Amino acid sequence: MFGEGYVDDGRAFSVIDAALASGINFIDTADMYNDGKSEELVGRAIKGKRDGLVIGTKGFSPMGPGVNDRGLSRKHVIGAVNSSLRRLKTDYIDLYQVHWWDPETPIEETLNTLNDLVRMGKIRYLGCSNFAAWQLAKALWAGDKLGLDKFVSIQLLYNMAQRGIEEEVFPLAEDQGIGVIPYQVLMGGLLTGTYDAAKEPPKDSHMASRHAGGAKTRFWNERTFKLVDEVKKTAAQLGYEPTQIALAWCLSKSPITSVIVGSSKPEQITQNVRSQEIRLPEEVLEHLNSL
Known part of the structure; x- marks a missing residue:
């Protein structure tokens, strides 16, 4: 989680350089990490190296004091994507992931908004994070119903000690061709x-x-x-x-x-x-x- 404190900018640059040198091409961040500073650092680190990289970021969390500064409403998603693009210093995001399920916004509204951003060229692929199996299934069904681009990946907590997603998410992901990207491994x-x-x-x-x-x-x-x-x-x-x-x-x-x-x-x-x-x-x- 780059940007301040535990890992300073200099060390963060060296870590990213080592990752790229080793053949790693996927860098994941989120707008909420250190209040946007993580995205800014990644943007500086990938300058001149953008081609061939898969940049993933996430949006949902509060990024300001306003009532519309969080969630997955059309207003916030459009603003969040534009802000992430500015911080990352890029004109497109390879994998844009909604960080959490939003019970206050219909998933159809979120998917329609994300698809508009795909058509604008600001996003290449869509993903989600921290969804329960039923939430992922509902989102996939909504995408099918509306004829929209759907989520191609899901980020979830998974490791040797916490394997709950094996029971429902794994079978759903395999059946629907969804890539699982675990964190806290x-x-x-x-x-x-x-x-x-x-x-x-x-x-x-x-x-x-x-x-x-x-x-x-x-x-x-x-x-x-x-x-x-x-x-x-x-x-x-x-x-x-x-x-x-x-x-x-x-x-x-x-x-x-x-x-x-x-x-x-x-x-x-x-x-x-x-x-x-x-x-x-x-x-x-x-x-x-x-x-």
Whole structure:
């Protein structure tokens, strides 16, 4: 989550450069991240490198004090997309994702607005984030009914400790050809294997930062530390790092087309990108699935 605080601009540029050098071409952000500063930094970082990149961003969250400065109404979506384009310093967004379901706006209004923006050339593809299975199904049905471009991807919380989306979202995504893009796949950094359950996370660590997205509350417990210990054992047996095992496991799931991995150092990029080449043996996958 670039823009201020935990990762400064200089380090953020080096992380993005390392990602591009390693062959990564998908950069995901959102207008709400650091009040737009993350998009601004990404815009500066990709200057002169835009071709070949897939830039994804998200909109929904409050970006001002006004009643129309949030949500998925026509007014806010148009304004949010234009503001994201300005901050990203680009004339189109490859994947524009609605960050949350909006119970106050008919999904038909949102889809019609997004399709208008597609026709204007401001958006290439549409996605959603944090939708329940029924919300995704309703959105897809509405798109079919109206003859509109539909969501092609969904971003959701998913990792070895939190696998609830396997039951309903995975089958729906596979049936409808929707790519699943999970976030928090490393459980806020817990799957690096560097944290001690008996001690508070270091003050300069991601887990202790305000940018961790509630990861400590969500993952800092006995069950997840036992899971991490098993992943560390598996990694040692196979000659990999725990993060590589966790990412390889995640990428083995058929609906998953990409993963969101936050990195604060270039060397983390180099290490994590190797996970796409790892093919875990069936018995290892069975063991990890049982945790």
